[in-house]
Amino acid sequence: MWRRLAERLNHEYWPWWVIYLPVLPLYLYQALRQRRAAFFTNVNPGIDMGGFFGERKQDIYALLPKESYPTTCLIATGTAPDDVLDSRRVSGITYPLIVKPDVGERGEGVTVVHDEESLLRALANKGRDLLMQAMAPGRMEFALMFIVDPATRRVRLLSICEKRFLEVVGDGYSTVRDLLARTHRGGRQLTRLAEADPGILSRVPGKGERAIAEPIGNHCRGTIFRDASHLATPELGAALDALLADSRGICYGRVDARAEDDGALRAGRFTVIELNGVSSEPGSIYDPSWSIWSCWRELLRHVRLIGPLSQQLQQMGHEPVSTLAMLQRCAAHFRLWRPRLMAPSPANASVHKDRCPTAPAQCSGTGAAGLAETCALEPSRPIAPVS
Numbered sequence: 001m002w003r004r005l006a007e008r009l010n011h012e013y014w015p016w017w018v019i020y021l022p023v024l025p026l027y028l029y030q031a032l033r034q035r036r037a038a039f040f041t042n043v044n045p046g047i048d049m050g051g052f053f054g055e056r057k058q059d060i061y062a063l064l065p066k067e068s069y070p071t072t073c074l075i076a077t078g079t080a081p082d083d084v085l086d087s088r089r090v091s092g093i094t095y096p097l098i099v100k101p102d103v104g105e106r107g108e109g110v111t112v113v114h115d116e117e118s119l120l121r122a123l124a125n126k127g128r129d130l131l132m133q134a135m136a137p138g139r140m141e142f143a144l145m146f147i148v149d150p151a152t153r154r155v156r157l158l159s160i161c162e163k164r165f166l167e168v169v170g171d172g173y174s175t176v177r178d179l180l181a182r183t184h185r186g187g188r189q190l191t192r193l194a195e196a197d198p199g200i201l202s203r204v205p206g207k208g209e210r211a212i213a214e215p216i217g218n219h220c221r222g223t224i225f226r227d228a229s230h231l232a233t234p235e236l237g238a239a240l241d242a243l244l245a246d247s248r249g250i251c252y253g254r255v256d257a258r259a260e261d262d263g264a265l266r267a268g269r270f271t272v273i274e275l276n277g278v279s280s281e282p283g284s285i286y287d288p289s290w291s292i293w294s295c296w297r298e299l300l301r302h303v304r305l306i307g308p309l310s311q312q313l314q315q316m317g318h319e320p321v322s323t324l325a326m327l328q329r330c331a332a333h334f335r336l337w338r339p340r341l342m343a344p345s346p347a348n349a350s351v352h353k354d355r356c357p358t359a360p361a362q363c364s365g366t367g368a369a370g371l372a373e374t375c376a377l378e379p380s381r382p383i384a385p386v387s
Helices: 002-009 023-034 057-061 081-091 116-123 176-181 190-196 234-244 262-266 292-303 306-315 323-341 346-353
Strands: 072-075 097-101 111-113 130-134 140-148 155-164 166-169 210-214 224-227 252-259 271-276 361-364 375-377
Touching: 023 292, 023 306, 057 072, 057 271, 072 081, 081 116, 081 130, 097 116, 111 116, 116 130, 140 234, 140 262, 155 234, 155 292, 166 176, 176 190, 176 210, 234 262, 252 262
Parallel strands: none
Antiparallel strands: 072 130, 072 361, 097 111, 097 130, 140 155, 140 252, 155 224, 166 210, 252 271, 361 375
């Protein structure tokens, strides 16, 4: 009982506005100093709004080397299911694979697909552009916060977070549902998992067997975030340099990546899952072993770099968006997202509570043969290659 109470009271479950309360004075200082309320929207000139919100993942992937991320296909709204299945075969993507929104936040709408039937279910009635992506290799997932000097393009690794997927340890007779219900973290996910993957909940793991209940590494899906700054090495720094060397529109953010183990990450061997912009947060602030004071100190250590970076980029000719433009975008974005976030499905309700706030399609990335591939897919049209 005491352990469950301690979990419930831990700062990782506090409202987001409490976590970010110390950021407000720092933001106001920079906004007044620069006389720009949206000063932070220029820190990634190559990403819409600097990656504050509403950016398209496909546009960010286009800024990265194709061999750095898994083969990814954009599925435009209205694309015929048969064309999607053909695209999967042509691109070399195998099951299991990932389907996720092209515009999405905090793991909302991300689905692991194991076969053709579940792929068609994942595509049904979505009403928005989706990405179909090959599973990134590697058993472990990490979040790498970085800042890039716009003048020299040298990358500074700010922090590393290890993501430990939601899992249970079997006792030989209890179901995954029963095992999850014994912890506050697991109990929060039962309603969502009952809708998303009911089969996993009825499984009975063997004694001592570790069973992953949620393979998507998001905090709102029960993932444990741990500080892993001790994994920083010159080799990892060099790998980030190589990744971002030619991505001149990216200066601040977070790389979500998979690696086989700690040693692979230290050696700089990882695969990019996503790259997020200025609204990225260091996952280590949700480390359950940290105090709220450590959380705030780490958050401010990152956020305080944004103001000076914005000024440096302004001197180089990259202007932030106007306050009016930002407000207009906010109104349009959240008006579009509100129906999805407030939908009465149990899964969406769980995600929202846990702070999980007709164009041609493309496939890009590294194919199964290790070669960079591209293809195009338009609604109701056959596949054709694009350059």
